[in-house]
Amino acid sequence: MSEHYSISRRQFVAGASSALVAGAGAAAAEKKAGGRTSGLAIEGGPKAVTKTPSGGPRWGEPELKQLEAMLRQGSLFxxxxxxxxxxxxxxxxxxxxxxxxxxxxxxxxxxxxxxxxxxxxxxxxxxxxxxxxxxxxxxxxxxxxxxxxxxxxxxxxxxxxxxxxxxxxxxxxxxxxxxxxxxxxxxxxxxxxxxxxxxxxxxxxxxxxxxxxxxxxxxxxxxxxxxxxxx
Ligand SMILES: Cc1ncc(COP(=O)(O)O)c(C=O)c1O
CATH class of the missing domain: 3.40.640.10 (Type I PLP-dependent aspartate aminotransferase-like (Major domain))
Incomplete structure (x- = not known):
């Protein structure tokens, strides 16, 4: 950080976490008070992603073919x-x-x-x-x-x-x-x-x-x- 913002890494991490918490808290307070919100989930709106994303396959046939070609090579170099x-x-x-x-x-x-x-x-x-x-x-x-x-x-x-x-x-x-x-x-x-x-x-x-x-x-x-x- 430049001198103006000289805080330790630990302070930065703690600060960033509390800023996130503060952001959520402020949104909740605004909602309670009947203020306008964006409708985002963080402000009480419905979740945009409802299902846990599945991992999905990390490789398919083309990768397996290439791996096989490598393994069949005569040299390890x-x-x-x-x-x-x-x-x-x-x-x-x-x-x-x-x-x-x-x-x-x-x-x-x-x-x-x-x-x-x-x-x-x-x-x-x-x-x-x-x-x-x-x-x-x-x-x-x-x-x-x-x-x-x-x-x-x-x-x-x-x-x-x-x-x-x-x-x-x-x-x-x-x-x-x-x-x-x-x-x-x-x-x-x-x-x-x-x-x-x-x-x-x-x-x-x-x-x-x-x-x-x-x-x-x-x-x-x-x-x-x-x-x-x-x-
Ligand atoms: C900025 C940076 N430098 C170096 C490395 C080291 O790379 P590797 O994990 O391939 O050894 C990483 C890995 O995450 C990185 O993020």
């Missing part, structure tokens, strides 16, 4: 297999980077990026405090120090001015997390990184397909890391 090549080809259609490498997870991708950036013991990497542990675990594995910057109010993405305040002679990189599909201010972060000769790593794990000023995320930083995790 799947990163050179036709499926991986196709994945890379299609990935490059949405994120046109020259060099694309698959690996086992978003966490592994971030670790590879941090290691490839030459980050080692005692180096500092500025990143977001609201993210998945996968963002920082590679930094720790390299015996470097994650430095958490404030986030922008309303975006929960890196506050560029605060990132700049936290740069020290030990800072080597910035990991910008595009939280919940919302791109960071990439132009400002790239300009800052260039000015201080820092590596900019984009953590795109939560933002497949998102665009920043018309450009696909993952195309501005020195590295971009994606995840195929379920959510």
């Amino acid at each position: 799947y990163w050179e297999g036709p499926q991986t090549k196709l994945l890379i080809e299609r990935f490059q259609q949405i994120c046109p980077r020259k060099y694309v490498q698959t690996c086992s997870s978003g966490t592994a991708a971030l670790h590879i990026a941090v290691a490839a950036a030459g980050i080692g013991p005692g180096d500092e990497v500025i990143t977001s405090p609201v993210t998945d542990i996968g963002t920082v675990i590679g930094v720790l594995y390299q015996q470097a120090v994650p430095v958490f910057a404030d986030l922008g109010a309303g975006t929960y993405n890196l506050d560029v001015a605060d990132v700049e305040r936290r740069i020290t002679p030990k800072t080597k990189a910035i990991i910008a997390v595009h939280l919940t599909g919302n791109p960071c201010d990439l132009d400002a972060l790239k300009a800052l990184a260039d000015r201080h000769k820092l590596i900019l790593i984009e953590d795109c794990a939560q933002a497949w397909g998102a665009k920043y000023r018309g450009r696909p995320i993952g195309t501005v930083g020195h590295f971009a890391c994606f995840s195929l995790q379920n959510s």
Whole structure:
């Protein structure tokens, strides 16, 4: 959060929960007093979704056929297999980077990026405090120090001015997390990184397909890391 909104994460979570409760309470009070409501379920209207959604099948015949084709392949080196090549080809259609490498997870991708950036013991990497542990675990594995910057109010993405305040002679990189599909201010972060000769790593794990000023995320930083995790 920026200074103006400097509250702890715990306070934020508690505040957000009580705001939800307060919202429901206010609506109920308004209803009781005969005020106009929107008719939403939260304001006492009928439920829009009455049945619990069924999980539905997670795969069908096409996926089973592809899985079978993979299992019947002679080699376990799947990163050179036709499926991986196709994945890379299609990935490059949405994120046109020259060099694309698959690996086992978003966490592994971030670790590879941090290691490839030459980050080692005692180096500092500025990143977001609201993210998945996968963002920082590679930094720790390299015996470097994650430095958490404030986030922008309303975006929960890196506050560029605060990132700049936290740069020290030990800072080597910035990991910008595009939280919940919302791109960071990439132009400002790239300009800052260039000015201080820092590596900019984009953590795109939560933002497949998102665009920043018309450009696909993952195309501005020195590295971009994606995840195929379920959510
Ligand atoms: C922002 C962010 N970074 C990194 C990761 C790690 O990805 P993976 O679960 O594929 O290791 C996740 C996963 O949820 C994430 O949300």
